[in-house]
Amino acid sequence: MTGRDDPWRPIDLVVLSMARLLRNGEIAFHGVNSILPMVAVAVARRLHAPGLQALNIAGGINSEPRALPRSTTDPELAFGSAAILSNEDFYDLCMRGGVDTVFLGAAQVDGQGRTNVSVIGPPDRPKIKLPGGGGAAVLMPTAGRTIVSRAEHSRRSFVERLDFVTAAGNVDRVVTPLCVFRRVQGRLQVESVHPSSSPEEVIERTGFALAADRPWPATPLPTPAELRALNEVDPDRLRDLERR
Amino acid sequence: MGIATGLRAAAQGVSFLPIAGFQGSDLVAALGLKTVRDPYTDQEFVAVPRLQPDWAIVHVPEADMSGNARIYGSPFWDRLMARAARRTIVTAERIVPREELARQPERTTVPEVLVAAVVEAPSGAWPGSCYPLYQVDYPAVERYLSALDDDTAFAAYLADEPGLAARRADLATTARLADEAAASERRLSAPPAVEDETNQPGPATLVRTLGDAARG
Numbered sequence: 001m002t003g004r005d006d007p008w009r010p011i012d013l014v015v016l017s018m019a020r021l022l023r024n025g026e027i028a029f030h031g032v033n034s035i036l037p038m039v040a041v042a043v044a045r046r047l048h049a050p051g052l053q054a055l056n057i058a059g060g061i062n063s064e065p066r067a068l069p070r071s072t073t074d075p076e077l078a079f080g081s082a083a084i085l086s087n088e089d090f091y092d093l094c095m096r097g098g099v100d101t102v103f104l105g106a107a108q109v110d111g112q113g114r115t116n117v118s119v120i121g122p123p124d125r126p127k128i129k130l131p132g133g134g135g136a137a138v139l140m141p142t143a144g145r146t147i148v149s150r151a152e153h154s155r156r157s158f159v160e161r162l163d164f165v166t167a168a169g170n171v172d173r174v175v176t177p178l179c180v181f182r183r184v185q186g187r188l189q190v191e192s193v194h195p196s197s198s199p200e201e202v203i204e205r206t207g208f209a210l211a212a213d214r215p216w217p218a219t220p221l222p223t224p225a226e227l228r229a230l231n232e233v234d235p236d237r238l239r240d241l242e243r244r
Numbered sequence: 245m246g247i248a249t250g251l252r253a254a255a256q257g258v259s260f261l262p263i264a265g266f267q268g269s270d271l272v273a274a275l276g277l278k279t280v281r282d283p284y285t286d287q288e289f290v291a292v293p294r295l296q297p298d299w300a301i302v303h304v305p306e307a308d309m310s311g312n313a314r315i316y317g318s319p320f321w322d323r324l325m326a327r328a329a330r331r332t333i334v335t336a337e338r339i340v341p342r343e344e345l346a347r348q349p350e351r352t353t354v355p356e357v358l359v360a361a362v363v364e365a366p367s368g369a370w371p372g373s374c375y376p377l378y379q380v381d382y383p384a385v386e387r388y389l390s391a392l393d394d395d396t397a398f399a400a401y402l403a404d405e406p407g408l409a410a411r412r413a414d415l416a417t418t419a420r421l422a423d424e425a426a427a428s429e430r431r432l433s434a435p436p437a438v439e440d441e442t443n444q445p446g447p448a449t450l451v452r453t454l455g456d457a458a459r460g
Contacts, residue, residue, distance in 0.1 A: 058317075058318055059317060059318025059319075059320070060318075069379075069380070070380075070382055071380060071382075073320075074373065074379070074380055075317045075318060075373055075375035075376075075379075076379065078317050078318055078375075084317060084318050084319075085318075086318060086319055086320075086323065087248065087318070087319075087320055087321055087324075088248065088252070088323075088324055091245055091248065095263070095264035095265060096264070114268065118270075118271070118274075123270070123274060133245075133269075133271065134245075135245035135248075137245070137246075137265055137266050137269040137271050138245040138246075138263065138264060138265030138266060139245070139265070140265070141264075141265045141266070141267045141268070142264050142265045164270050164274070165268060165269055165270040166269060166270070166271060167268075167269055168267065168268030168269060169265075169267060169268060
């Protein structure tokens with residue numbers, strides 16, 4: 001495990017792993033309650049993807065916020081935009097196939113990369129009522145690909161069986177503080193294990209079965225340039241606030 | 245997104261709209277959503293039923309007395325809600341002269357024809373933001389969340405509301421004017437005739453009725 005004085009923390013590698021997945025020139029979107037994707041987009045634009053077409057739920061298009069806000073619906077995320085993409089316009093764009101990458105969160109993820117953001121416990125007598133999909137059921141099947149992230153990785157969230165399937169579809173990667181999953185032939189497989197974790201820990205803390213037919217590579221360490229960009233765009237470490 | 249599509253059905257005057265997505269989601273069964281088949285291509289879509297609010301309340305930075313309202317930055321869902329609801333109440337940080345909006349009518353987000361009432365409500369979005377006038381008051385949001393189960397703390401939270409002082413001043417002014425009017429035995433002009441729920445003219449409330457143009 002890593003501590004406070006280490007040059008990077010596991011959550012930093014969640015953000016950087018997502019940033020690395022973004023391609024220059026593609027159209028990427030993040031919605032509400034999405035601090036990690038917001039920071040990842042800002043890092044990618046600063047490094048390898050300056051031509052990213054970055055959209056957000058605050059209506060921003062390639063915006064230049066003066067500082068990243070705590071809420072990813074904050075109008076600051078549209079500051080510097082030369083146009084406002086209204087929420088209807090964004091959903092329409094995605095539903096007609098015009099968005100390459102959508103970032104989504106999840107309370108639970110299963111081995112197929114499906115997500116639950118609706119209820120914990122039996123749906124008719126829920127133990128916890130979650131805020132709901134916020135469009136995930138529409139975005140996940142219609143986006144070119146979906147990158148799911150969680151700031152926590154345990155058997156209560158990475159489950160064999162979801163309490164409720166909120167969204168299913170084009171999940172490409174699932175990024176956690178332990179590893180990066182990639183969906184191959186409909187199943188999540190470990191693509192890389194963060195250097196702060198281990199294959200044993202990933203297996204121990206994952207509730208669904210993982211193919212281990214060959215060794216899992218380590219996620220590349222954060223580079224100095226990545227860490228610099230990360231700390232420049234998020235100097236107050238908003239990324240530590242993401243719900244676990 | 246199902247909610248937005250239901251609102252769009254209401255705005256368009258149809259009883260449902262097809263929506264892309266939802267494949268593999270338990271929401272379809274849980275919400276009792278049905279599907280429709282495209283008569284041209286045979287493709288199947290989830291059909292979202294119309295969702296028509298009786299009222300939408302939309303807070304904006306600027307509106308005129310007729311209800312023309314401007315939103316700066318993203319309209320989020322406000323533009324759609326104003327079109328989906330049977331009637332809309334606009335609450336505004338400040339009331340501006342009509343001529344000010346008429347200089348750039350394309351900047352008006354909610355046109356007067358959709359609006360039943362206008363309320364002047366400074367800091368009406370607090371502790372949320374009203375772009376570009378003020379940002380989210382995050383410490384106040386935290387105070388609100390921690391005060392929910394504590395009446396004293398909640399009263400303290402409410403007392404911090406930035407518009408409170410202004411409204412108290414308004415109330416005092418209204419009371420003084422009423423006293424003066426009574427003293428001079430002049431009859432106060434009756435508040436404008438308005439229908440049903442909008443008939444609550446307060447000190448800082450400017451009401452304009454939609455009258456017979458109510459939709460839906």
